[in-house]
Amino acid sequence: MSDYRACxxxxxxxxxxxxxxxxxxxxxxxxxRGSCSLNTFVETLPDQFVxxxxxxxxxxxxxxxxSVVGKNPFVCAPACFLTARxxxxxxxxxxxxxxxxxxxxxSGGVSYGVLGSSHHTLHDIATLRCxxxxxxxxxxxxxxxxxxxxxxxxxxxxxxxxxxxxxxxxVYTEELGVKPFTLGKANTLREGDSLTLVSCGELxxxxxxxxxxxxxxxxxxxVLDMATLKPFDEEAIIKAAKETxxxxxxxxxxxxxxxxxxxxxxxxxxxxxxVKTLAFPDEYLVTGNSLELFAHYGLDAKGIAASVTTFIxxxxxx
Amino acid sequence: xxxxxxxxxxxxxxxxxxxxIYQAKTGHTGGALSSTDLITALYFEVMHIDPSxxxxxxxxxxxxxxxxxxxxxxxxxxxRGFFDESxxxxxxxxxxxxxxxxxxxxxxxxxxxxxxxHGLSISVGMAIGLxxxxxxxxxxTLMGDGELAEGSVWEAAMAASHYKLDNLIxxxxxxxxxxxxxxxxxxxxxxxxxxxxxxxxxxxxxxxxSMLEVVNALKAAPFKEHKPSxxxxxxxxxxxxxEMEDIPSWHHGVPNQHLYEQAMLDFESMEKELQNV
Numbered sequence: 108m109s110d111y112r113a114c115x116x117x118x119x120x121x122x123x124x125x126x127x128x129x130x131x132x133x134x135x136x137x138x139x140r141g142s143c144s145l146n147t148f149v150e151t152l153p154d155q156f157v158x159x160x161x162x163x164x165x166x167x168x169x170x171x172x173x174s175v176v177g178k179n180p181f182v183c184a185p186a187c188f189l190t191a192r193x194x195x196x197x198x199x200x201x202x203x204x205x206x207x208x209x210x211x212x213x214s215g216g217v218s219y220g221v222l223g224s225s226h227h228t229l230h231d232i233a234t235l236r237c238x239x240x241x242x243x244x245x246x247x248x249x250x251x252x253x254x255x256x257x258x259x260x261x262x263x264x265x266x267x268x269x270x271x272x273x274x275x276x277x278v279y280t281e282e283l284g285v286k287p288f289t290l291g292k293a294n295t296l297r298e299g300d301s302l303t304l305v306s307c308g309e310l311x312x313x314x315x316x317x318x319x320x321x322x323x324x325x326x327x328x329x330v331l332d333m334a335t336l337k338p339f340d341e342e343a344i345i346k347a348a349k350e351t352x353x354x355x356x357x358x359x360x361x362x363x364x365x366x367x368x369x370x371x372x373x374x375x376x377x378x379x380x381x382v383k384t385l386a387f388p389d390e391y392l393v394t395g396n397s398l399e400l401f402a403h404y405g406l407d408a409k410g411i412a413a414s415v416t417t418f419i420x421x422x423x424x425x
Numbered sequence: 426x427x428x429x430x431x432x433x434x435x436x437x438x439x440x441x442x443x444x445x446i447y448q449a450k451t452g453h454t455g456g457a458l459s460s461t462d463l464i465t466a467l468y469f470e471v472m473h474i475d476p477s478x479x480x481x482x483x484x485x486x487x488x489x490x491x492x493x494x495x496x497x498x499x500x501x502x503x504x505r506g507f508f509d510e511s512x513x514x515x516x517x518x519x520x521x522x523x524x525x526x527x528x529x530x531x532x533x534x535x536x537x538x539x540x541x542x543h544g545l546s547i548s549v550g551m552a553i554g555l556x557x558x559x560x561x562x563x564x565x566t567l568m569g570d571g572e573l574a575e576g577s578v579w580e581a582a583m584a585a586s587h588y589k590l591d592n593l594i595x596x597x598x599x600x601x602x603x604x605x606x607x608x609x610x611x612x613x614x615x616x617x618x619x620x621x622x623x624x625x626x627x628x629x630x631x632x633x634x635s636m637l638e639v640v641n642a643l644k645a646a647p648f649k650e651h652k653p654s655x656x657x658x659x660x661x662x663x664x665x666x667x668e669m670e671d672i673p674s675w676h677h678g679v680p681n682q683h684l685y686e687q688a689m690l691d692f693e694s695m696e697k698e699l700q701n702v
Contacts, residue, residue, distance in 0.1 A: 172550020200543055
């Protein structure tokens with residue numbers, strides 16, 4: 108398990124290093140120091156930390172106010188609350204008011220799987236993509252998370268970053284040899300011409316594993332990591348549609364309004380080819396942890412590979 | 426400015442805001458008129474500001490949390506020199522930068538408000554940031570009384586006293602009316618003073634349409650070291666236009682030509698009375 112790392116630890120460790128060099132960085136949390144792996148940050152830089160208590164609306168408003176007076180605020184709290192309870196503050200105080208606020212949603216998607224739908228975040232891409240000037244990033248592993256923090260730390264603007272909770276396998280290994288993150292650009296993790304698999308967040312790893320299974324069946328899939336959900340790398344999608352003729356999207360999100368919907372819109376508008384979306388259904392989920400839920404809903408490597416095989420056969424008979 | 430001159434200035438703001446609403450055929454007349462004396466005192470006497478340099482580092486900050494009262498705010502900013510007063514005639518017109526709520530593309534406006542219950546949190550963040558930098562700038566926030574039903578106000582109220590923000594001065598425009606009627610019928614706010622005191626604020630209650638009381642209270646703030654200050658400004662909704670005073674429908678009523686012309690004549694009579702004092 109030594110190559111498994113938690114994105115939240117990568118995030119806060121990197122942020123601590125940056126904050127030690129830049130006193131304008133202020134971290135704000137809502138009784139979520141433990142959930143966000145912030146204890147070392149608070150112990151090391153107590154003056155650069157603001158505790159708000161369990162009050163996410165106030166949390167985002169306070170961050171916007173800190174930005175007005177020249178601070179560089181980073182909000183860290185569970186994604187399920189930040190993207191629902193304080194959605195209006197995110198929309199009005201941060202994005203619409205053009206403030207410099209970075210919002211980190213931890214334990215997103217189904218990280219809190221067994222805690223039920225109150226704690227799931229399967230709506231954030233759909234909801235937040237409708238807010239102008241808000242950059243949305245879903246890193247796929249710890250190395251990419253670290254690169255994201257370093258990239259955005261000194262950029263002014265409104266950012267939402269969603270990561271998971273558990274330690275997860277590394278996507279960006281030395282062996283892969285790909286630069287983990289460029290803002291607004293898709294990363295090609297694997298070349299192929301049978302079709303393109305497009306994913307983001309924790310499911311990128313499972314998508315890569317699926318691509319290996321498919322290769323054994325003679326299906327060579329291109330794999331794109333679409334870490335930045337907004338602004339969206341439309342060129343990479345159009346190129347994939349033209350060069351591979353079919354796409355499957357895989358995301359830890361509701362089937363409505365997320366990565367699949369975004370890719371479908373781009374493909375339909377620019378170069379229509381078949382697109383299939385793999386995501387969570389529009390219903391309340393069965394009980395399970397992340398890996399159990401991925402497997403149950405066909406979002407683990409085996410499930411993805413099976414859906415792709417069926418899809419390919421359907422496409423080939425068109 | 427003398428109290429006399431500030432009263433004169435408030436009349437000018439009232440005339441201008443009513444003209445804006447009359448021309449645009451839209452606006453929040455009642456609350457703009459109830460809060461005019463507060464905004465006039467802040468911008469023409471109390472706050473440290475530099476209209477030629479709206480982002481001056483030494484400025485005091487103002488957040489209009491009751492963003493719908495934007496007409497008086499824009500009038501005061503223009504008359505104070507933040508932008509050309511001629512722009513006011515474009516209020517709510519197609520492609521105008523002046524929309525029906527504050528927008529920080531306009532010089533002098535810090536934040537886009539309009540969704541109620543946001544301003545105090547923003548102000549708490551500003552006050553925390555200023556304290557961290559040991560800066561003397563103050564933060565003023567004007568809230569509506571109906572707005573106080575928003576739960577986020579009380580989240581912010583709790584944080585302000587927790588962080589001992591004595592650089593934060595919040596004002597409640599207590600005109601006792603909201604769009605559906607009396608605040609006490611819609612969602613009772615009383616005992617308002619005690620509620621704020623129990624949240625750790627130092628509270629003063631004034632006549633918010635008495636320029637003397639408004640200026641004295643704002644100049645006396647902060648009222649106590651290590652505590653945020655709250656001014657409950659008892660006002661009259663629609664203040665200055667008798668036909669509108671204390672009538673809920675003037676929350677966003679627009680005067681017809683007859684009432685508008687009559688109100689402007691009344692304002693002029695009030696100005697003459699002031700000059701004769």
